[in-house]
Amino acid sequence: MPSELLAPPRPSSRVRNLEKLKQRYSNQTLWIDECEFGLGVFARRAIRCSETILAFGGPVIDFAETKRRGEWECRAIQIGQNRYIDTLPPGVFVNHSCAPNAGVRHDRELVALRSIHPGEEICFDYSTTMEEQSFRMHCGCGTPECRHIIGDFSDLPPAVQQRYLSQGLVMRFIARRFRTSG
Numbered sequence: 001m002p003s004e005l006l007a008p009p010r011p012s013s014r015v016r017n018l019e020k021l022k023q024r025y026s027n028q029t030l031w032i033d034e035c036e037f038g039l040g041v042f043a044r045r046a047i048r049c050s051e052t053i054l055a056f057g058g059p060v061i062d063f064a065e066t067k068r069r070g071e072w073e074c075r076a077i078q079i080g081q082n083r084y085i086d087t088l089p090p091g092v093f094v095n096h097s098c099a100p101n102a103g104v105r106h107d108r109e110l111v112a113l114r115s116i117h118p119g120e121e122i123c124f125d126y127s128t129t130m131e132e133q134s135f136r137m138h139c140g141c142g143t144p145e146c147r148h149i150i151g152d153f154s155d156l157p158p159a160v161q162q163r164y165l166s167q168g169l170v171m172r173f174i175a176r177r178f179r180t181s182g
């Protein structure tokens with residue numbers, strides 16, 4: 001029927017789903033929006049240094065299961081030798097930065113490392129949660145500190161490792177290993 005051709009253009013289902021997703025997982029502290037890496041988490045209001053921004057949550061899965069997730073592998077957060085949180089929104093959308101304004105405490109809490117202004121994207125350093133000799137990714141965070149290839153905690157320069165360890169921003173299973181190995 002030609003009437004179909006006259007109907008006003010409607011947003012594609014992908015765009016509609018994206019808008020729903022953004023609304024569903026945004027709250028008074030943060031909102032989800034598009035950024036150059038896909039989706040990201042942004043501060044809706046000023047966040048104080050040390051404030052908890054969100055808690056990562058989701059089913060616990062093993063390494064083999066993260067591999068079965070294919071390109072979504074990087075979305076799981078490692079919490080043990082063979083244990084990962086299959087992170088649910090909004091935590092799943094937090095991107096990496098080599099000069100992060102947030103970090104992960106107590107294996108689950110995303111905390112602000114400094115004051116974060118409204119509108120700033122919230123990021124943490126993925127290497128503080130990774131020790132698996134498997135996953136590598138390219139980084140385009142654009143900060144002077146950018147390491148370009150992001151891998152395990154043991155790949156970090158020793159000075160950066162020490163800084164994260166002293167701030168309590170390293171997953172416990174990794175921190176334990178580094179303390180015992182001196």
Ligand SMILES: [Zn+2]
Pocket residue numbers: 097098099139140141142143145146147148
């Ligand atoms: Zn970087």
